[in-house]
Amino acid sequence: MADLVQFIDSKIEKNPVFLLGNEAIARGAVEAGIEFASSYPGTPSSEVGETLSHVADKLGIKFLYSVNEKVALESAFAASISGMRSLVFMKHVGLNVASDPFVSIVYTGTRGGLVIMTADDPSMFSSQNEQDNRHYADLAHIPMIEPSNPQEAKDFVKAAFELSEKYHIPVLFRTTTRVSHMRGPVNVGEIPKIKGTRRVFERDPERFVSLPVNAIGLKKMLMEKLGEIAVESDMSFMNKAQSNMVSEIGAITSGSGYNSLMDAVASHSIEIDVLKIGFTNPLPRGMIAEFLRKHDKVVIVEELDPYMEEKIRAIAQINGIRTRIYGKLDGYFPLVYELNPDAVLQSLARILNMPGYIQGKSPKTGVDLPPRPPVLCPGCPHRGTYYVVKRSVRMSNIKNPIYASDIGCYSLGTYDPFDEADTLISMGSSIGVANGFSMVTDQKVIAFIGDSTFYHSGIPPLINAVHNNLNMLVIIMDNGTTAMTGQQPNPGNELDYNGKPVTGIPIEDVVRGIGVSNVSLLDPYNLKESFATINRSLHQTGVSVIISRRECAIIRDRKLRKNGEIEIYTVNQDKCGKCMNCVENFSCPALFIEKGEIQINPSICDGCGVCAEPLVCPFNAIEVKK
Amino acid sequence: MTYNIRLAGVGGQGIITAGNIISEAAMRSGQKVIMSEIHGLSQRGGSVTVDVRIGDCYGPIISQSSCDLVIGLELIETFRAIESFENVGTALMSTEKINPISLSMHKKEYPCLEDLMEKYGMGTRIYPVEAGEIAMEAGSSKAVNIVMIGVALGLNLFPMTADEVVYVLKDTFPEKKLGINMKALELGIALSGRMKTNIRENSTIQNRSS
Incomplete structure (x- = not known):
């Protein structure tokens, strides 16, 4: 996107620049001279990271996608008490994950300005709830700032850093979807040169060691500080x-x-x-x-x-x-x-x-246009996994399976034709609730979780399951990225957001390290072998883990398109038996029916070829388009 | 006064890009612009809308009664956009069809334009545009969004000039893709000339001959 490229070069004479609220927050933080930023991606906060990841290296900012929000906040806190201005950002429910350190670092206070950005999602455009994170400000006694538009987002972030540094207290910066995802003109300011050197942490255990003996005094000091900040609020330009x-x-x-x-x-x-x-x-x-x-x-x-x-x-x-x-x-x-x-x-x-x-009723009723809910992309590896699991469960005659799903693209497995989600609560909850189901029911429990979500919150519940000798099949859908929020990297990757080498942590090593003995790998593009693997695992007792591994189709397509290597598929009408299995049960968005014939939309097909497999098309009618 | 535009289509059609181009061009012409991008759950394949508000306004949400222009890059999505307002000034509709899986999954076919028009098109001035064919003529099926911008410009539906849009195109696309998009814009503008005539002759909303 043009603005990302121009981001650093946006000089004052170019004003105003057309920025997204989240880009404006990133710009404001950069203008405030941040030296550290961390996050776990989550809509509607993700573009702050998208933007920073493009410019961090150039500006000398240390930026990282953390394994989860708690670790992101703790890292930013450490950078702050080492003297750096630090930004940490997450979606509203991310603050729930980070809430443990969040409350206590307000007591200890900070050194370099620390701003914690949380993006709420009223109307739940892409979230499981619409919690109002302003209540966290009261819970933690933390100052809070809220912008209304991109210009304010940029200006207020700078003010938030000033405030944080003046009172040695973290500041909560709260947006909502409409502010984060609103694009508008922003007058940008100068970007300062940052020190970019390494710091020496000066110890002060009476502040930073939250033992009761210290916390008891810190709480009193916090309330006094907040009294002073209240005076500040009464005079604030905001x-x-x-x-x-x-x-x-x-x-x-x-x-x-x-x-x-x-x-x-x-x-x-x-x-x-x-x-x-x-x-x-x-x-x-x-x-x-x-x-x-x-x-x-x-x-x-x-x-x-x-x-x-x-x-x-x-x-x-x-x-x-x-x-x-x-x-x-x-x-x-x-x-x-x-x-x-x-x-x-x-x-x-x-x-x-x-x-x-005053209006009596809402104006439009009775619209019955065909709905277009979000779908798994063409070529999405999750489609193969869900397709095969559904078949295996049916073939194995398993009655009343419980599908515990989780947060990520694979949440879409809840929709028809897959209908493979009975619960979906929070990051890592698939394995968490599977623990409970395994203890109180005799039903087969199948947990679906993505790679990024597994690293984020799936490991402790898996430990719990192994330790307590529970029964469940955990299917880790490893597409090698944090897909739904825009393909951010995760700890499984060998390269970071910038293409720099990092240490990839193989899921199978983690799982085996926890003590799971039944660990299988499958490729969801190979339906036949996947079918055999899943069948086998469904009949095991104890904790079984299947890692369904295949690169995210968006990443795959990007590579293939660049090299012009995409082979698309077509339906050979002479061979098609019109069983409709492909459209009814596999349901790739590229497949459609016209004049009674199944067709493949060539501009949507990504050439994964999974629909051509006999398990989807028993007539072998789907062929590479010549 | 605010001029309110809703762009609608399917994820992957370049709706956000189109919104950005319109907005940047309006900004270049010295007007205030606000654009909303709601990134829902879907990476690709779901309904996507982008709203552009040009003029004196505060928030990105268009009131039920004040949508001046709908630009639909896909048939069903155009009607969905029209239906989400009490009334719409003008709608430009690409006749592109992208099948929602909710149809094929239940063995249903894509509804025909005539039926859609009859059911949802009443009371709105709708201009159907064969944008897919024109985009191919320009060199890429992906250029539907720019064709539609060209048509809107040609019909004087934007409060800015073609020069301002051209400037932004040059700023937006890399050298390699600029030619196709410039061509798409030109063909769109040229098509609008023919469309004007058609509309005047028929003076009905069901102008399908363009």
Whole structure:
């Protein structure tokens, strides 16, 4: 992408640059002079890493994709207390994984600025929940900053580093999907030269060793620090009252909610004063009290939970302010999903009594266009694995198998025709829940987990299963990459994001090291042998592991296309018996039916050739296109 | 005032690239632009939309009632985009068909354009474009996105000039791919000239002869 290439070269005279929110965060961090960054990829935060990985080496920044978010945060913490400005970023649920060190490093504090970016996903575009990570700010007593657009994302990240360094405290930087994935004009600033030298860690065990004897004092100091930071919030440029205080009505808002509010009021010429909050923990209490006093009615416009609203109502109560406050707690705004200008307008119309704007129902109903849910790519190795497992289970006459799935592209195995997911909760939960199922049911338990997810969180539950003599078949679908978030590397790889050699850790060594004796390898492009392997494993007791290994089709295609080596397939209509097995049960997106005949779309076929195998096409009708 | 564009298609069709080109060109013409990219679960093969908002606006979400232009790179996805708004000013629709597996899996065939038009096309000014053929003529089936940009430019559906788009194309594509994309843009613009005539003559929404 053009902006990635130009990223470093984007000089001030080129302003503004058209950046994605996440690219702007990366740019802001670079302008703040970070020397260390780490992450575990997760939508909607992944592009921060995409961007940094392109420029880190050139700028002398140490960047790494960590095995999981906890390790990423701990590494960044170490860089910070060694004196480097450090950035760590993850998706919202990633902070759950990192939450253990997260809470305690706020007590110990930091040295070089440490910013922890978390990207929430209201409306769950690509997540299993829409948890509101602002609550983590309260849980950990950590300052929090929230931008509304790419320009703010860049500017506020810089401010976050300043704040972190001034108070020796990590700062939580929270975005949502709409901010992270919104592209807009950004005026960029200078990129400073960083030291890029190695540091000497100066020990201070009373701070950095969180034994109770130290933690007890640190907690008190933290609360004092937070008091000072509250004063900072009241003076921050990130909190701003807009308009001339002409209106009886005010709105207090933040993040993406601000954009929806502004678009709603602009398009309907609604007069309202706005207090926009970018520094959301501690809230600017003085500023809010003043704003409340100046208005008869104040509307709180925020996404997900009534996080600010509860605090603002408390501010009003403490200060004896009788302003009428409207929000989620009294039912004016929805408690679920992201806001949009239409939804905000609906709520405002009720509050401001504008009957003309209130809609009875949502406008479009009865649309029955064929759905196009995300699918496994053409050539995806997971298709072969799922196809064969389903057949083997059926052929082995296994009744009521339990399929425990996990987070990654292979989550799509939940869709028809595979329908091979009964649970899917969190990273590594496939093997985790398989432990429990094995203990309380007599059903065959099959856990599907990807390579990256296995390294991330699959190893402890596998240890648990072996140690406790449980029964399960674990299928590790090893496509050699963290595919769903954009092909980031993982510990199985021999090369890092930059093509530099690193030590690949073979999954089979890990599995055998844990004590699994039944370990098999298969190639999901070879259906016949895969079938035999899976059949055998299905009849074993104890913990069996199958590693289904084949490179991600996107990576494979990229290589093959570059060399012009793709051989695509076609259906020989003379041979086709029209059994429809390929479209019904294998269901590659390249296969379709036209005028009763099965066809292969040549612009979609990636030439994997798996559909040509007799286990899919018993008539041998699928052939290489001449 | 804001000019709101929704680009719709299937993952892999170059929708984000198209959105970037339109946005960068609008920025070059001195306007404020916001673009939304929602990367869903799918790497390839799922429905993808990109929204471009040109003018004075804050967020990337287009209101139900204010979509000025839909550019669909695929038939079903064009109608899905049209259906997601209360009303749409104009829709440019590539007649490319990419079969969703939800159809073939249940032994169903891709619906025909006429049926789709009848069911979902009423009340919207829709311009069907044989963008696939034109892209091939330009040198690559992948250039459908640029053909569509050319058609939109030719029909004066963008608040910017062809020169501004050309500048961005040169900035976006490497030497090797620039020729094909420039050609795709030219052919798209040329086609729009013929389309205008057709629309005027028929003055119906069901103009399929282009």
